[in-house]
Amino acid sequence: MTMAEFKRHRRLRTSANMRALVRETEVTVDDLIYPVFVVEGENVRNEVSSMPGVFQLSLDNLSAEMKEVSELGIKSVLFFGIPAEKDEVGTGAFHDHGIVQRAISQTKEEFPELLLIADTCLCEYTSHGHCGIVHDGIIDNDESLGYLVDTAVSQAKAGADIIAPSNMMDGYVQAIRKGLDEAGFTNIPIMAYSVKYASAFYGPFREAADGAPQFGDRKTYQMDPSNRREALREATSDIEEDADFLIVKPALAYLDIIRDVRNQFNAPIVAYNVSGEYSMVKAAALNGWIDEKAIVMEKMIGMKRAGADLIMTYFAKDVARWLKEDN
Numbered sequence: 001m002t003m004a005e006f007k008r009h010r011r012l013r014t015s016a017n018m019r020a021l022v023r024e025t026e027v028t029v030d031d032l033i034y035p036v037f038v039v040e041g042e043n044v045r046n047e048v049s050s051m052p053g054v055f056q057l058s059l060d061n062l063s064a065e066m067k068e069v070s071e072l073g074i075k076s077v078l079f080f081g082i083p084a085e086k087d088e089v090g091t092g093a094f095h096d097h098g099i100v101q102r103a104i105s106q107t108k109e110e111f112p113e114l115l116l117i118a119d120t121c122l123c124e125y126t127s128h129g130h131c132g133i134v135h136d137g138i139i140d141n142d143e144s145l146g147y148l149v150d151t152a153v154s155q156a157k158a159g160a161d162i163i164a165p166s167n168m169m170d171g172y173v174q175a176i177r178k179g180l181d182e183a184g185f186t187n188i189p190i191m192a193y194s195v196k197y198a199s200a201f202y203g204p205f206r207e208a209a210d211g212a213p214q215f216g217d218r219k220t221y222q223m224d225p226s227n228r229r230e231a232l233r234e235a236t237s238d239i240e241e242d243a244d245f246l247i248v249k250p251a252l253a254y255l256d257i258i259r260d261v262r263n264q265f266n267a268p269i270v271a272y273n274v275s276g277e278y279s280m281v282k283a284a285a286l287n288g289w290i291d292e293k294a295i296v297m298e299k300m301i302g303m304k305r306a307g308a309d310l311i312m313t314y315f316a317k318d319v320a321r322w323l324k325e326d327n
């Protein structure tokens with residue numbers, strides 16, 4: 001027997017079955033969380049111009065969408081609401097008959113098995129478009145917490161299965177956990193947007209959810225994209241405050257952060273494949289410049305390989321369909 005002079009890696013790539021045998025990472029429909037935008041009004045189905053294929057839906061059009069989602073085997077949806085009116089404190093966010101609260105109770109009744117995740121934030125509901133309460137141009141951390149607790153509790157009362165706070169105030173997990181427990185919702189998990197960067201990739205979402213800040217930016221509460229260790233400080237405090245899931249957001253320019261968080265924590269890790277990441281792929285695909293399915297699936301694998309357990313993505317329906325086609 002002659003000694004090989006080099007290692008023949010190609011032996012494990014000789015056929016589709018051989019490649020399947022040694023495949024390390026897989027994406028399944030169970031990994032997907034589909035974000036949905038619900039809006040006041042009747043018979044509304046507004047396509048978001050910067051997000052082709054994504055719609056703002058009124059409640060009468062929501063059922064058909066939820067039916068499609070559940071028929072595709074997707075198990076969880078994330079609700080964002082666009083209220084009819086905005087005010088200084090974001091009353092629409094914690095109103096018992098708020099748009100998200102009604103969307104949740106309607107969907108819970110129609111599709112009881114679907115897991116309903118409520119985004120807990122104020123920016124779509126405040127006139128100034130910030131994620132907390134503003135005084136003299138400053139976002140007041142501690143005053144915001146009470147409003148966020150009210151929002152989370154009203155969402156849980158409406159039937160939300162998971163609370164996902166995206167506001168980036170300090171102490172929000174502790175405050176919301178306490179509020180939920182006191183209201184009797186000890187079994188409702190918190191999916192915390194623990195590591196959320198101040199990112200230009202949210203641009204199209206702000207059109208979709210009508211939630212752009214009317215002055216300044218979000219850099220006093222969302223993280224500086226330059227910082228890696230700070231991600232671990234944010235995740236550590238959220239875990240100490242009893243967060244059940246950790247979200248890293250955005251995903252694709254932050255795969256190193258997903259890996260760091262995965263290595264450091266045992267909680268389920270969620271990658272938020274955000275609006276800008278969706279729009280860029282869509283634009284190139286609509287121009288015929290890329291193979292959309294191949295590109296999207298490669299990105300999904302990338303997020304999972306980096307360490308994500310779950311992926312929030314506007315491509316969820318497409319991915320579910322493609323997974324079905326290929327089986």
Ligand code: PBG
Binds near residue numbers: 123167204274276
């Ligand atoms: C609200 C919120 C935002 C996103 C999710 N929740 C916008 C922001 O923080 O400015 C972005 C999601 C996306 O871009 O897909 N705080």
